[in-house]
Amino acid sequence: MWWRRTLSSSYRCYLGRRRSGAKIWRCLTRATCSAPALPAGRITALQALDVWKRHFVENGVTEPEQSSQYIIAHLLGAKTIESVEQQRLAALLSKEETQQVWRLCSKRLSRMPVQFIIEEWDFRDLTLKMRPPVFIPRPETEELVELVLTDLQKRPGSAEAPPTCLEVGCGSGAISLSLLKSLPQLEAFALERSQDAVDLSRENASRLGLQDRLKVYHMDVIKDAEKMPGLFSSISVLVSNPPYLFSEDMATLEPEISRFEDCAALDGGEDGLNVIRQILTLAPDFLSNRGRVYLEVDPRHPALIRRWVEDNVEELRFVETRQDVSGKPRFCILQKEESHKAPEVDQD
The missing domain is CATH 3.40.50.150 (Vaccinia Virus protein VP39)
Incomplete structure (x- = not known):
């Protein structure tokens, strides 16, 4: 999965690869941020990915693109965004799916690791x-x-x-x-x-x-x-x-x-x-x-x-x-x- 390979990148963001010395452990703590408003109408998974990637970037969340990709892939029943069919990504999310995306991505704003958010x-x-x-x-x-x-x-x-x-x-x-x-x-x-x-x-x-x-x-x-x-x-x-x-x-x-x-x-x-x-x-x-x-x-x-x-x-x-x-x-x-x-x- 993403954090196992790409996210040794992930642990450069908050653990690196446990390099010697204190510098790698430098803390970038920010105040907890609020989530963007739920969209008034229905949106696609691709649009949700873009909204949350930009919001994570704006709020200093590490690995912003991967964080949004793997949370949303998980909600779509997949492990990686690449394994989700393009037709599914371009389809409109249901109201319940959109609410789930906002709920889980909001946890990432608190700096909860993705591993805990998707629970595996x-x-x-x-x-x-x-x-x-x-x-x-x-x-x-x-x-x-x-x-x-x-x-x-x-x-x-x-x-x-x-x-x-x-x-x-x-x-x-x-x-x-x-x-x-x-x-x-x-x-x-x-x-x-x-x-x-x-x-x-x-x-x-x-x-x-x-x-x-x-x-x-x-x-x-x-x-x-x-x-x-x-x-x-x-x-x-x-x-x-x-x-x-x-x-x-x-x-x-x-x-x-x-x-x-x-x-x-x-x-x-x-x-x-x-x-x-x-x-x-x-x-x-x-x-x-x-x-x-x-x-x-x-x-x-x-x-x-x-x-x-x-x-x-x-x-x-x-x-x-x-x-x-x-x-x-x-x-x-x-x-x-x-x-x-x-x-x-x-x-x-």
């Missing part, structure tokens, strides 16, 4: 339900899934021990569900601190027929750490797109994010590593030997993570950093190794 989101080969305040998956996270898939396809497991995946912070369920769809033998578990996100993940799993292979736990990886021993063991892969923004960047978020998405899914603390450090501390207890951790991170993080793991988690080895499609160091891969500590000898 394409992620790789899945269409997921979306609603605020659950974090919207970004294009980079599709790349994270590809990395994990490549690894798991090399290590398919066996009938007695199928591969398993643990996702920390599952949001809408995008990562786990995409992995499950691609790997029929995979079993997945997910942790999520937000009840809204837990509910949405379970709903998406049910809609996709994957509810029997994904178990979602309403747990906070930091606050509920003591409850986790015994829940997960011998996991093949731990994957996470955790909160990783530096706290100082939170005040500069675009209104599409700050007004509508769960800020706790973004704020990683002073250095962006609060949740990441906790994940890496717990990972050796969850992973099988040579099991791997895959993290999406800020481009400033890989060197910090490598040093911290070397100093604090003996059983994890930093394997490599991978770049995203824009060339930013975005993904960290770590692997569990056997501890080299000598066993303690009982002197009694």
Whole structure:
């Protein structure tokens, strides 16, 4: 869909591709604007597109043409405006259709993301339900899934021990569900601190027929750490797109994010590593030997993570950093190794 490809453009408008530093997060907040008056007579879809494109431009709404196109395409039962027949675009809208266009496009004036307005989101080969305040998956996270898939396809497991995946912070369920769809033998578990996100993940799993292979736990990886021993063991892969923004960047978020998405899914603390450090501390207890951790991170993080793991988690080895499609160091891969500590000898 548009936001998945063209709207990496979309996230230049309010998230960019999460480039390092605060500049990309610059906020362009404007006062909420009023909608244009409903037309006195009937108009066509093409005329509605033009009215709303111009109104979005005048009011500083990002991606004005694409915003109007995809909202109106959605109301016409399509995913893209290109897939709507020209005859339908040139036909007069009914009064009810015109009112629906005005209602949904007015939400975009408030800077609500289109994904929330049309209530769905394409992620790789899945269409997921979306609603605020659950974090919207970004294009980079599709790349994270590809990395994990490549690894798991090399290590398919066996009938007695199928591969398993643990996702920390599952949001809408995008990562786990995409992995499950691609790997029929995979079993997945997910942790999520937000009840809204837990509910949405379970709903998406049910809609996709994957509810029997994904178990979602309403747990906070930091606050509920003591409850986790015994829940997960011998996991093949731990994957996470955790909160990783530096706290100082939170005040500069675009209104599409700050007004509508769960800020706790973004704020990683002073250095962006609060949740990441906790994940890496717990990972050796969850992973099988040579099991791997895959993290999406800020481009400033890989060197910090490598040093911290070397100093604090003996059983994890930093394997490599991978770049995203824009060339930013975005993904960290770590692997569990056997501890080299000598066993303690009982002197009694």
